Amino acid sequence: MNLTEHFTLEEMLHSETAEKKKIENRINAEEVNNLQKLCQKVLEPLRAHFGKPIRINSGFRCKALNEAVGGAKNSYHTKGRAADIPNVPGWLAYIRDHLPHTELINEGSWLHVAL
Numbered sequence: 001m002n003l004t005e006h007f008t009l010e011e012m013l014h015s016e017t018a019e020k021k022k023i024e025n026r027i028n029a030e031e032v033n034n035l036q037k038l039c040q041k042v043l044e045p046l047r048a049h050f051g052k053p054i055r056i057n058s059g060f061r062c063k064a065l066n067e068a069v070g071g072a073k074n075s076y077h078t079k080g081r082a083a084d085i086p087n088v089p090g091w092l093a094y095i096r097d098h099l100p101h102t103e104l105i106n107e108g109s110w111l112h113v114a115l
């Protein structure tokens with residue numbers, strides 16, 4: 001299922017940890033809606049500005065998956081409001097200066113952005 005033109009629900013749900021640990025990573029309609037907003041307002045504009053596909057390292061995590069990966073309790077990932085994307089030069093500054101966000105964290109090799 002496409003959330004927006006260039007982002008799918010499947011890539012937002014995909015997780016190697018979930019596969020390995022047989023966690024279902026089940027999402028509800030409200031969380032899908034949140035993911036869609038994140039794609040519309042942050043990820044699509046970022047992709048359009050730099051003209052490059054964005055690989056999603058981590059999108060939605062159900063509570064069990066979030067625990068399994070050691071995510072912060074009540075992480076925005078558990079609400080469909082966050083994504084981890086590669087830390088490509090220029091992306092952090094562009095999000096910071098031009099795109100809506102509630103959290104923007106430089107994690108080294110990736111960026112955590114939440115709306």
Ligand SMILES: [Zn+2]
Nearest residue numbers: 082083084112
């Ligand atoms: Zn994150």
